[in-house]
Amino acid sequence: MVVMRRNRYRWKVVTLVFSILLITHLAFPEKREVDSLQRLMKGATDSSRVRILNELSWIYKNIQVDSATKYARTALTLARKTGKRTFISKSYNSLGNAFQAGGHYDSALHYLKLSIQTQVSNGDSTGVANVLNNIGIIYDEQGDYDQALQSYFQGLRLAQRSGEGNVEAFILTNIGIVFKKQKQYDRVLEYYQQALAIYQKLKHQFGITVTSGNIGSVLIQTGDYRRSLQFSEDARKGYEKLGYVRYIPYTLGNMGIAYDSLHQYGVAEKFYRDAFQQHIGFENKYEAAYTGKNLVLLYHKLRRPAEALTYAQQSVALARAIGAKEMLRDAYYAMAQTHRDLGRYQEAYQYQTRYSSLNDSLKEESKTKTIMELQVRYETEARELELSKQNEVIANNQLELTQRKYQLLALGSATIIVVISALLVVQYQRGKRKKLEQESEFQLKLAQARLENELHQDRLRISRDLHDNIGSRLLFLYNAAENLPAAGDLEKKRQLSQFARNTLHELRRTVWFINKERVLAEELESRLKEYVQLLQPLSDLQVAVTREGDGNVSLTSPQAEAIFRVAQEAAGNALKHGHASALSIRLEAQASRILLEVKDNGKGFETTQSSDTLGGNGLRNMKVHAENVKGTVDVRSEVGQGTTVRLSINL
Numbered sequence: 001m002v003v004m005r006r007n008r009y010r011w012k013v014v015t016l017v018f019s020i021l022l023i024t025h026l027a028f029p030e031k032r033e034v035d036s037l038q039r040l041m042k043g044a045t046d047s048s049r050v051r052i053l054n055e056l057s058w059i060y061k062n063i064q065v066d067s068a069t070k071y072a073r074t075a076l077t078l079a080r081k082t083g084k085r086t087f088i089s090k091s092y093n094s095l096g097n098a099f100q101a102g103g104h105y106d107s108a109l110h111y112l113k114l115s116i117q118t119q120v121s122n123g124d125s126t127g128v129a130n131v132l133n134n135i136g137i138i139y140d141e142q143g144d145y146d147q148a149l150q151s152y153f154q155g156l157r158l159a160q161r162s163g164e165g166n167v168e169a170f171i172l173t174n175i176g177i178v179f180k181k182q183k184q185y186d187r188v189l190e191y192y193q194q195a196l197a198i199y200q201k202l203k204h205q206f207g208i209t210v211t212s213g214n215i216g217s218v219l220i221q222t223g224d225y226r227r228s229l230q231f232s233e234d235a236r237k238g239y240e241k242l243g244y245v246r247y248i249p250y251t252l253g254n255m256g257i258a259y260d261s262l263h264q265y266g267v268a269e270k271f272y273r274d275a276f277q278q279h280i281g282f283e284n285k286y287e288a289a290y291t292g293k294n295l296v297l298l299y300h301k302l303r304r305p306a307e308a309l310t311y312a313q314q315s316v317a318l319a320r321a322i323g324a325k326e327m328l329r330d331a332y333y334a335m336a337q338t339h340r341d342l343g344r345y346q347e348a349y350q351y352q353t354r355y356s357s358l359n360d361s362l363k364e365e366s367k368t369k370t371i372m373e374l375q376v377r378y379e380t381e382a383r384e385l386e387l388s389k390q391n392e393v394i395a396n397n398q399l400e401l402t403q404r405k406y407q408l409l410a411l412g413s414a415t416i417i418v419v420i421s422a423l424l425v426v427q428y429q430r431g432k433r434k435k436l437e438q439e440s441e442f443q444l445k446l447a448q449a450r451l452e453n454e455l456h457q458d459r460l461r462i463s464r465d466l467h468d469n470i471g472s473r474l475l476f477l478y479n480a481a482e483n484l485p486a487a488g489d490l491e492k493k494r495q496l497s498q499f500a501r502n503t504l505h506e507l508r509r510t511v512w513f514i515n516k517e518r519v520l521a522e523e524l525e526s527r528l529k530e531y532v533q534l535l536q537p538l539s540d541l542q543v544a545v546t547r548e549g550d551g552n553v554s555l556t557s558p559q560a561e562a563i564f565r566v567a568q569e570a571a572g573n574a575l576k577h578g579h580a581s582a583l584s585i586r587l588e589a590q591a592s593r594i595l596l597e598v599k600d601n602g603k604g605f606e607t608t609q610s611s612d613t614l615g616g617n618g619l620r621n622m623k624v625h626a627e628n629v630k631g632t633v634d635v636r637s638e639v640g641q642g643t644t645v646r647l648s649i650n651l
Contacts, residue, residue, distance in 0.1 A: 050079045050087045057094045061101045068098040086127075089118035093131055105138050112138075126167060129158035133171050145178050152178070169198040169207055173214065185222050192218065209238030213251050216258075225258040232258065249278035253291050260298060269298055276311070289318035289327050296334040305341035312338045329358040350576075357621060519560035521589035522551030527560075528567060528585055541575050542582045549589035559649055562625040563587075563596050566633065569625075570598035570645040573618045578602020578643055596647040604637040622647070 037052050037059075044052065053075035060068035072095040079087035092115035099108035112135050119127040132155030139148035152175045159168040176191035192215050199207035213235030219228035236251040256271035272295045279288035292315035299308035312334040319328035336351035525547045532543040555563075567585055574580040580602030588595040619635060622645070626633045631649035 046078055046082050047084070047087065050075050050082065050091065053078065054090055054094045057098055061097055065098060065102040068101060069095070072098045085118050085122050086124070089115045089122065089124070089127060092118060093134065097134060100134065100138050105142060108138055109135065125158045126162045126164045129155040129162065129164065129167050129171070132158070133167065133174060136174060140174070140178055145182065148178055149175065165198045165202050166204065166207070169195040173211060180218065185218055188218050189215065205238060206242060209235050209242065212238065216251070217254055220254060220257055220261070225261050228258045229255055246282050249275040249282070249284065249287065252278065253287065253294070256294060260294070265298060265302060269295070272298065285318045285322050286324060286327070289315045289324070289331065292318065293330060293334055296338060300337060300341065305338055308338045309342065325358065325362055329355055329362065332358060517557060518554045519557055520551060521547065521549070521553040521555065521587060521594065524555065524560050524563060525551070525587055527564060531568065541580060543571065543585065545585045547587040547589065550591070551589065553589040553591065553594060553651070555594060555651065559629045562629045562631060562649070563594070563647060565625045566622045566645065566647045567596060567598055569618045569622050574600035574602050574643065578604065580642065592651055594649050594651060598645045599642065601642045604639045604641050604643055606639060
């Protein structure tokens, strides 16, 4: 599947993939098919039981991986009992496919390669082609497209020589999918059309239907929307005729995108809504969320914000239910835009902040992965260096034993031994010097990597502050101004004016923290009081700021900023979630430690259960700020007793 961005939302164009195993092409089978196979197990011969077990493994591969693995293992045990190499090789294939479905790629490749070895000895070129295709799928999923294409083309040549059209067409489809991920759409169409021609020749209706739908999805990417509609409609009719109703909403969603792109919004709305309802009915939450976002985008263009809000809320709920972070990020953006269209600027800003926070979190996850890979590389080099040192010791011991041996065997050859020993010593010293140079270079690289990481963290902190605290506000102001009528609505203009003034104060605070190398505790107290003065006119919340200890205690700028941001988050949570009427902010400054305590009299919550306050962005942001300065955050709350947030930082 390929994703095309448009107006910060995602068009999701669906490519359906099916596989071939033995004589079936079942995909998302109905319960009756499973029941039928299980009934056939009773009284069946061992050979028939192997076939049925492999069929069941294939069915459950995309439904319940554990069951697929269990059926494949049972099939392999029974196949070995029969002694028939054909059954053994196909069971290896089934087990490899089950491990692939579960993401256990090393195990999958192990069993698939065993399957190839067995089928080669049997002279089964078609079977080898099928397994090579499955290996290509694994490399494709791992992002190793070169290896994937190598496996696919090897399997394609074997399938062409054996005249096995089904396998050939399927491999052609998978080759097209690799090129689709690389956005080489002309090549994608070339391979998809070759596959379609084969299926049409074989009168393989399921293959024709799936491939027609896939071609339709690619034509959307190329902008050929009318041809896309033709192929998508053919696919819809095909699924309906074959009884594969689970696939129909995918084609409806693609047709909705095509009509939307052709500005036929009324027709697009119908297809989107039908696709959404059917995805919900089949519990395709992932696809339903994407279709919901497409509807939000459509209603945004049609200036129907109330309807947009309904689907934006559902997209958020669906994304949360399945833990899809990228989808949730986009759904947050849809919610921000929709609330803005409704004139709900506070809610719009809240969702814009959630969007920004989650977007940065996803970027940070990617960066963390890169850093971890670098660390692993360095650790590997260190282990290799240590192993090299151990080999040196072994070599030195061997040299000593060799010298003794020669002394015992030929005392008369002392001169030669001395010469040889001298040469070896020189060689050893050179090797030792080289290893020391390598170790020094390694330590230098490691120090550079650590320094670069520290600089990266500093840059990340500054950019996060500007992006989260200022960028989000400015973007919100821009979008709100764009949609504000030229005349009238004085209340909205007043609200935006107040929001702009608050943004200016936030910018000044951020710049102040960045420009300061050290911050005194009494200066931090003053900044907190300034924030409270701005906060109180906007709400009925009564806030008191106090300080205990030495006001001359010095903090680094990041430490002071972390304390301020945690206090800001805690105050916001007390107002928004806790519905508090009173809040106290206390600083306790000591030479070795500084403590922040924010206490409210709000409704509180059960800390053993999830809640917006406990598990939302607020607490996550507090933890991030604390971790950046090696501090700790403790949140304590009871229902009806309010909430207390404590941040402790060692100085």
